[in-house]
Amino acid sequence: MSIFWNLVQFEYKKALVKKGAILVMILGILLAGISVFGTIIGNEYNQDGEVQRSNYEGMMLDREYQLQLSGRALDENLFLEAADAYAKIPLLNTSGRYTDTAEYEKYARRYSSIYSICRMVYNASSVRFDVEDFQSLSEDMAKSFYDIRRERMEQRIMHTGMSEKAKADTIELDRQLQTPFIFEYADGYQRFLAIMYTTAMLGTGVITILFASIFSGEYDSGADELILSSRHGKRILIYAKIFVVFSFTAVYIAFLTLLTYTECMLIYGAEGKNAAIQIFGMSFPYAMTVGQSVVIYCLSLLAACFLSLAITVFLSSVFKTPFWVIVVCSLLLIAPMFLNISEENALLFHINCLIPSNMMAYECTVNLVQYEVFGQIIRPYVFQPLFALILTIVIVPFAYRRFQRHQVV
Amino acid sequence: MELCIDRVSKIYGNKIACDRISLSLHKGVYGLLGANGAGKTTLMRMMCGVLCPTSGTITFDGIDVGKEEYRDLLGYLPQNFGYYPEFCAMDFLLYMAALKGIPKVHAKEKASELLELVSLKNEAKKKIRTFSGGMKQRLGIAQAMLNNPKILILDEPTAGLDPKERIRFRNLISSMSAEKIILLSTHIVSDVEYIADKILLMKAGQMIHQGTLDEILSVIKEKVWECRVEKNKADELSEKYPILNFRNEDEDIFLRLVSEEKPCEGANRTEAVLEDLYLYYFNELH
Amino acid sequence: MTDKLKKEIKEAFEIDSPVGKKQFLKDFRYPKLNKTDFILEQIFYIRKKTWLFSVLIMGFIFWFLHFYENSSTPNMNLWIISSLMPFLALIFTVELSRSSMFKMEEMEAGCLFGLSQIFLARMLIMGIWNGILLFIIALTANLYLPEGMIKIFLYLLAPYLLVNGLSFYFINNKRERGEIYSCAAIAVMVSICGMIMPRFLKRYSENIGTWVMSVVWITGLFMVLTQLRKMHKKLEEDRWNFA
Known part of the structure; x- marks a missing residue:
């Protein structure tokens, strides 16, 4: 066990104890920090x-x-x-x-x-x-x-591409909402939910840059020969690398979330936790408070970040240099923002919402289009994070095997 | 202690990098000689488990090359190894020690000891990117020795080193050769001549010869001749015999060549050295 | 003289075998390329994927302008196109630093047209090519977007120059092999910033955004000019000095 933690320490050192890495991390924190002030600067x-x-x-x-x-x-x-x-x-x-x-x-x-x-x-x-x-x-x-x-x-x-059963279920869900809604000031939470999308994108971008070289850096530097010929190079070291990526992701994203949340609450106020989410959007059919939806959204966001990093780790094990990992991962992060899929095509809409960068949007988490799996209707705020976590667990072993079986030619 | 390489081949498409190589290595220093592209590095990588053979097996005392136990007994110095520029020498050794499963406390001791052995003690805290080629190679050999390996594989360890560094390196290897299998690949013949107990000659993916220095030199024993001839005669002899040395002197050409019988008037038989054998085997004429 | 006669004379005439042909060919001094020919030849040594990726970026922008609905946020579409410019800049930087990427500097430095000339040639070719691309993109954007040409040029050039400037800075000041990795990281960060910037600027973003872009443009231009000059100067000096 001590070998594992020792290797974790080294992997953290390799990835983070560099001027460039520290600069990027600080830049991410600064940008996330000042983005909250965006709407209150000027006159x-x-x-x-x-x-x-x-x-x-x-x-x-x-x-x-x-x-x-x-x-x-x-x-x-x-x-x-x-x-x-x-x-x-x-x-x-x-x-x-x-x-x-x-x-x-x-x-x-x-x-x-x-x-x-x-x-x-x-x-x-x-x-x-x-x-x-x-x-x-x-x-x-x-x-x-x-x-x-x-x-x-x-x-x-009715205009969505859901099955009749799902449509009926959603309509019924909406009918069960207690009206009239009670108005509450909840700007703090509203700003938080809006800003967290960009903050999460930024955080994911920073982590991608930091860990694109987790495997590909070894190929590029030529250290792969030494590592793969060592005792723990084909097992414990790979566990350590994967652990480092996901532990850092959790900590960094949690930190950014906490920073943004604290700033929003301090600047805009912490009122409105118990307000119905319909005051943010009348098309949300869920009987949920703002506070509840924020918790669910944060968990969903973390799962989306994990999925994004799982893809990064996999690509890092495939590409021979970190350069291409960064380019491809950033395109995968940015490009889906351009997609504008209508709810009428439920399958494409779902796929669009399951893409990590789109999953980070609050509107995707509480969207009215339900998921259906083997006849069971699953809410998007349940399905999406679960899907992201399951896919993460599926992808990571491929990265493990890829690096483990890497042939030094 | 036996490292058994059994009919190992490596094929890339229609190129055969290693062709059914079978070896049985015991304690001692083995010199793997071959020209560029002979397949030395490929063979060594297969022996280190970083490249899978297309066919054949490699075992050490029954332990397969793919097992963790095998890698625990292995020390490897690649031809062009990579490093982390922000690491200092000590950090690098500690990192490699962790990879080799050495606890931190022992790792520090061992790393200090090895840095002293390879004369890098004063550079322990300096960044690797400031090291010269020779210093990097010494650091490389230090990391290969961290886990007291039973099998030490060194791929062209003296390439790019000046003569002083090369001699120092040779002495270092010799001092470590007790109770180990050391396989050292090179095409610098003198390195092998001085320290190898046995020599393995590789050409075009195949092991063409193996044995002690005397055994392998027996191929061209009493077949090496030296002579001084005119230019026209030199050209004629070049066409006919493998030339080991061709040198312009004032009016004549000095030739050193391999021939079963006396090639010309005035030719003197001379003692064969390993370089002659190398040129004999890897000369394009042959 | 008939053709038949000419042909027969040719066949009948026995030419003396050449004397010293090998030596002559060995000593023969072929005419060297002039500078213009050298630059034109360098065009063919720019990698195909460089051209391809540049065209792909341009194609994507055309698709986006044509098919994407105009956002309600002011200048949003312009910001989006602007955030793709870092990748174009990255292609430029990567091509320019090919010699150091593939460790060809030493070898190229020892040639007739040395490293600095090769560098200048690449810079000229890629500069013209990117200039043409930017111009075409700006013209197309002007057709689809309400913003004026000057504003479009500002938004396109600002991130492009910034990424180039920062990348050249890294290349000039870093000795490690990972410099191109840093350039990619810079391009990604600038791109992401460009994508998210308009989302948190309020209704006055039109002015603030233009101010930001102007500052970025000036900074980028300054960095590009100073760092390119430094880079060119460095190529003429001995870089491999550990002292």
């Missing part, structure tokens, strides 16, 4: 182009307004109250953005989140819903918010 401007306040002050103001509304039911009373406030904005007389007007600042700003929520439901590809429509929101329309939501959900579910 807000009024109609005349003058600085009204900083974005940070604007965020604090919005927070105050939303905290005042927290705890209220998202029902017709609140919607109509918000609509009345918006009705005071003189849109016809405004040449610029309505958000730059004094009336917006004075009356409507406090209800901006309510407007966003309404827009999520009322706005559709066939029916546009803008500020003008919100200003003239009728009582009937306000009362039928949840009916419209249900209708839109059912339409969307």
Whole structure:
């Protein structure tokens, strides 16, 4: 056992005790750290182009307004109250953005989140819903918010490529949601979920760079001959290498997650843990709180990172230089971001969501398209991390064998 | 103690790198001589378990080459071994010691001892990338010795070393040769001549000759001649006999060649050395 | 004189066998290439996969511009194209440092057209080729995107120059063989930063993004010029000095 830990120590030293490696790690942490501040740098401007306040002050103001509304039911009373406030904005007389007007600042700003929520439901590809429509929101329309939501959900579910059984199950799941939803200020968690996608991508990119040479570096440097001819070079050393990759991944990603979480909670506030996730997206059919979804998302994200690193480790055992490992892995990380697969093709959509870089997106974790395996319906937030972990466990032995059986020619 | 190589072959597509080589090695130093591309490195890699033979087996006292127990008894110095530039000499040895299963405490002791043996004690904390070729080779031999191997395989260990380093290296090997099987490949004939107990000659993937120095020299014993002739005669003799040495002198050409009978007037028989045999076997004329 | 007669004379005429043919051919001084011919010949020594990967990147960008829907985030599509430029820069750097990658420096240094000339030739060829690619990409992007040409050029060149500048810095200052690995790492980091940058910049990203790109452009250009000069100078000196 002590040999194993001794080798783990050496592998950590080989991978991390280098100027370049330390620089990359620190860069990753810095970028992840400052990315939280992205939305609060700069200023807000009024109609005349003058600085009204900083974005940070604007965020604090919005927070105050939303905290005042927290705890209220998202029902017709609140919607109509918000609509009345918006009705005071003189849109016809405004040449610029309505958000730059004094009336917006004075009356409507406090209800901006309510407007966003309404827009999520009322706005559709066939029916546009803008500020003008919100200003003239009728009582009937306000009362039928949840009916419209249900209708839109059912339409969307029916248009997916799921089986009839899965569709029925999802519709039933959605119907069981308790309405009206209660509005809560949860910007901290919302920012966290949005930023974690980019943070995870960055973290995975950093770890890929650090460990692309875990096997290929041995081939490239010519040390493979020495290693493979030594006693523990074909077994314990490979275990040590694999252990190092995944232990570092877990620690680094956990650190970045904790850093981002702490920053978001400190800057935007830690309220809203018990809010329903529907306040982030009305198309989520799951009866889950924000806090629960964050935990599930973090675990899913870690599994996605593990899968990404498993692919890196495998490619490292295949390619003869770390250069190609980095290039291919980074393309595998970046390219899927360009894919835009419709829910109508369930299989392709699922495959798209199972790609590690897409799996890191919150929307994929709580998407309404269910997985079906041998007639069993499995939620995406269960299936995806499990799939990632299973695939990781499947891929890693291939890397092990590849390196173990490497022929020095 | 017996290292048994039984009909080992390595074939790449339609190229035969090693062709049914069978050897039985016991204690002592073996010199593996051959020209470039003879298959020496391929054979050695198979003996170290880093390359699988296409056919045949390699065992040491019954232990197969693929087993961990075999590698535990093995020390290997490759021809162009890689290293980690950020490691210092001590780090490198400690790392290799860990790979060889040597506990940390003993590893430190052994590493210090070996660094002293190979005269790198003062460079223990210096980065390997600052080492000269000779120093790297010495570090290489030190790592090969970490686990007190019973089988020591050295692939062209003196290539690129200056004469002083080569002699030092030869003396080092000789001092370590007790109770070990040492296989040393080279095409620097003098290295083998001075330290090998037995010589193995390899050509085009095959073992063409093996034995002690006297045994293998018997092939060209009393067949080596020296003479001084005119240029035209020299050209004529070059066409007819394997030439070991061709040197322009003031008016004549000095020739050293192999011939069953006296090749020309004034030719003197001379004692054969290993280099003559090497050139005799690996000369394109033969 | 008829053709038949010419032919018969040729057959009847016995030519003297050449004297000293071997020696003549051995001593014959063939005309050497001039600089232009040398540079033109170097085009054929640029690896095929270099051309292929460059074209693939360009092809991917065309596909993206044509088929990808415009994002609601300002400049998003431009950022995405911009984040692919590091890979084009990587191809340039790899080709330029081929001599050191394959340990051919010493051998090339001892030739008529020495290492520095080879380096300059490669730089010229790859510089022109990449210039053409960037121009075509910019023109195509201008057709599909609302941003102006100057802005497009800024967004394309900034990461390209930055990656090249940093890569050359690493190549100049590192003695180890892993320099090309560092270049790949730089390209990946810059690319990922380019992909994620617009996602966390708020509605004022249009100005902030342009400012960022301008700074990157200036830094990149400065680094490229200084490091290339240093690289060229180094090629003419003895690099293999452990003192």
